[in-house]
Amino acid sequence: MTPLKAVFLAHTAAPSGAELATLxxxxxxxxxxxAVVYTEDGPMLRRMAERGIETRLVRNDFDSRAMTIRKAGVRSLLTGAAGLLKLGWALGDTMRELEATVVIASSSKALLMGAxxxxxxxxxxxxxxxxxVSADYFGRWLALVIRLLGRVAARGYIANSRGTLASLWTWRKPVLVAYPGVEFPAHDDRSGEPAEQRPPAETVIVVVGRxxxxxxxxHFLRAxxxxxxxxxxxxxVGGAFFDEEAYRAELEVHATALDLPVTFTGHVEDPEPYLRHADILVHCxxxxxxxxxxxxxxxxxxxxxxxxxxGGPEEIVEPGLNGLLVDAGDRAGLTHALDTLIADQELRTKLADAARVRARDFDVAQTARAVTDFLTRLSGSRWRRG
Structure with a gap:
């Protein structure tokens, strides 16, 4: 049997969630x-190379950002799709050079190129x-097109949650739910140490994300x-990517007008020091x-x-045991949850201690083993004409 050579294809080298999960x-x-192939230059090439991962850059000769999902019209989408198909032809040569046994598309744009x-x-x-792949993110018709493309082009699917998998058309195709894993050091000097939670008026809260x-x-600031x-x-903690700098300016205005003790860090390579320093993390x-x-x-x-x-957090958090869940967009509910945790230092300690145990279920080593086995099985079924 031919040894596995899994080549991951990414349309962006910006350090956002999917790209860091792949790393x-x-x-x-x-x-x-x-191996990992990028179609634009960016920080992820350096970060992959620092870890000794075989990395290639096959440059676009057009700006794929012109077909931004939320803003593109039909004409720009068609133009962008044609450019991606052309780029896919060049990428075929790269896959041969790398002796790929399976290609993994890491986005909808990569799916079109990868096909x-x-x-x-x-x-x-x-x-x-x-x-x-839903109407609230892609729009109704484009979501249908992307689902259909996946159904026609992909031999199998890897989804980052059960919720994501449910948004696809996977009938009778191999599927794997592989949660994006986190890394644990071989010797975690805090693995058995209880969380040290501060008194209410000294509480530190962190929100991490683009x-x-x-x-x-x-929504969080108003709550x-x-x-x-x-x-x-x-x-x-997070930067404003993809032409969303105006949103950061809006947030700064809100924080000042509401007289909130907010610090905007901008993009950081590793948010863990902020997480280690915080009492409460809010995902909103x-x-x-x-x-x-x-x-x-x-x-x-x-x-x-x-x-x-x-969404995905429902598959992570067990409410009342290792965290709290609130309905998206429910400002009063979020305020109530914040009041509950800020006031109750003992509850924070209990939830945080249980959360550290729960996090072990998402060790990236488990994810990597499952994905390797899945790709190895699919690699044994090579493409055949007709």
Missing amino acids: RMVSAMPAGQT VAARRARVPLVWHVHDR LAPWKGQD LAGVRVLPRDVYL SVLPEPFGQVVVEGMRAGCAVIATRP
């Missing part, structure tokens, strides 16, 4: 059996789905303004989150977690 997972997969590249390289294509309207940071005891410090997406990696990261760091439902 952790590929790092944990067997050495020499993976051509995998066919040209005569290997199966797997779609690793990091986003819910500054984007659907991530709900404005925070209604609490009985303000925390000492609030950190909004107003649309269903595909998974919610930061929820697991906050649990691992010893935070008491508040997260929104529906």
Whole structure:
């Protein structure tokens, strides 16, 4: 049997959630059996190379950002799709050079490129789905087109949650739910140490994530303004990518007008120091989150977690045992959850301690083993004409 050579295809090298999840997972997969191909330059190429992962750059000759999902019209979508198909032809040569036995598309754009590249390289294509393919994110008609493309082009699916899987058309195709894993050091010097929670007036809260309207940071600030005891410090950790700088400016205006103790950190390479420093992590997406990696990261760091439902956090948090869940968009509910945790230091300690145990269920080593086995099985069924 031909040894596995799994080549992951990504349309962006920006350090956002899906790309960082891929970095952790590929790092944990067997050495020499993976490679990553990017179609634009960016920080992820350096970060992959630093971990010794075989990495290639096949540049676009067009701007794929012109077909941004929420803003593109039909003409720009068609133009962008044609450019991606052309790029896919060139990527086919790269897949052959890398001796790929399976191609994994890490986004809907990568799926379109990968459909051509995998066919040209005569290997199966797997779609690793990091986003819910739904009308509230893509729009009704484009969601239908993307589901259909996945159904036609992909030999199998890897989904980052059961909720994401439910948004796809997978009938009679191999599927795997592989949660984005977090990394645990071989010797965690805090693994058995109880969380140290501060008194109410000294509480520190952190919100981690790209500054984007659907991530709900404005909703969080309004909810925070209604609490009985303000925390000492609030950190909004994350940068404004994809032309959303105006949203950050809006958030800064809200924080100042509401007289909230908020610090905007901008993009940081590693948010863990902020998570380790915080008492409470708030995840406040107003649309269903595909998974919610930061929820697991906050649990691992010893935070008491508040997260929104529906979406991936429902598959992570057991309400009242290792965190709290509130309905997305329910500002009064979020304020109530904040009041509850800020006031009750003992409850915070209980939830945070249980959260650290729960986080172990999402060790990236487990994810990497499951994905490696899945891809190995699919690699044994090579593409055949007709």
